[in-house]
Amino acid sequence: xxxxxxxxxxxxxxxxxxxxxxxxxxxxxxxxxxxxxxxxxxxxxxxxxxxxxxxxxxxxxxxxxxxxxxxxxxxxxxxxxxxxxxxxxxxxxxxxxxxxxxxxxxxxxxxxxxxxxxxxxxxxxxxxxxxxxxxxxxxxxxxxxxxxxxxxxxxxxxxxxxxxxxxxxxxxxxxxxxxxxxxxxxxxxxxxxxxxxxxxxxxxxxxxxxxxxxxxxxxxxxxxxxxxxxxxx
Numbered sequence: 001x002x003x004x005x006x007x008x009x010x011x012x013x014x015x016x017x018x019x020x021x022x023x024x025x026x027x028x029x030x031x032x033x034x035x036x037x038x039x040x041x042x043x044x045x046x047x048x049x050x051x052x053x054x055x056x057x058x059x060x061x062x063x064x065x066x067x068x069x070x071x072x073x074x075x076x077x078x079x080x081x082x083x084x085x086x087x088x089x090x091x092x093x094x095x096x097x098x099x100x101x102x103x104x105x106x107x108x109x110x111x112x113x114x115x116x117x118x119x120x121x122x123x124x125x126x127x128x129x130x131x132x133x134x135x136x137x138x139x140x141x142x143x144x145x146x147x148x149x150x151x152x153x154x155x156x157x158x159x160x161x162x163x164x165x166x167x168x169x170x171x172x173x174x175x176x177x178x179x180x181x182x183x184x185x186x187x188x189x190x191x192x193x194x195x196x197x198x199x200x201x202x203x204x205x206x207x208x209x210x211x212x213x214x215x216x217x218x219x220x221x222x223x224x225x226x227x228x229x230x231x232x233x
Contacts, residue, residue: 005045008196012038017114020089106219122185160184
C-alpha cells in the first residue's frame with residue numbers, strides 16, 4: 001500500500017518546543033496551522049502507512065487515524081493534575097484493541113518530542129492483578145517465555161520500575177528481571193531526530209513492531225486470562 005507519509009519536519013519539532021514555552025491558547029490558535037500541517041497530518045499518514053502491518057499482528061487493532069483513537073491529544077486534561085499546562089510538548093500514536101481499560105492492556109506506541117523519539121510495546125500502567133497474571137504465566141511456563149523473550153533484543157530495552165526486594169528468592173535472573181516489574185515496556189529511545197524527517201521511519205517502526213510480535217501475543221494470553229475464573233488457572 002502506498003503512503004502519503006514523507007516524514008515529519010523540523011518546523012513541527014520547533015512547534016512542540018515553542019508550545020512548551022508559550023503554553024498559551026492565543027498563541028496556539030494563531031499557530032494551529034503549523035500543528036495541523038506539520039504534526040497532525042504526518043501522524044495521520046503514518047498511522048495509515050503502518051496499519052496494514054499492524055493488522056497482520058492483530059486484526060482487532062484500532063487503526064482509525066483520529067485523535068482519541070490512535071492519536072494523542074495535544075490538549076492536556078488538567079482537572080486532576082498539579083501541572084496546569086494547557087498543551088503537551090510531545091505527541092504519540094498507539095495501536096491497541098479498543099478498550100476502556102487500555103492503560104492496563106498491551107499497546108504498541110510511537111512518540112516524538114522536540115529532541116527525541118521512542119517506540120515499542122508494553123503497558124502504559126499495568127495494575128497489580130494484571131502483573132500477577134503475567135507472573136503466573138512465567139511461573140507456569142518459564143522456558144516458553146524465555147523463547148518468546150528472545151524477540152526482546154536490541155535495539156529494544158526492557159524498562160519499568162521494579163520492586164526493591166525480589167518477589168521470589170533464588171529465581172533465575174533472566175526470569176526475575178521480568179517477574180519483579182511493577183509494569184514494563186520494551187522500548188527504543190533515540191535522540192537522532194533526523195530519522196523523523198524521512199519516510200524510512202515507516203520501515204523502522206514496522207520492523208520493530210513485528211520483531212516484538214511474540215511478546216504481544218504472550219501478553220494477549222494474559223488478557224484472555226482476565227476472563228477466566230482464578231480457580232481455573
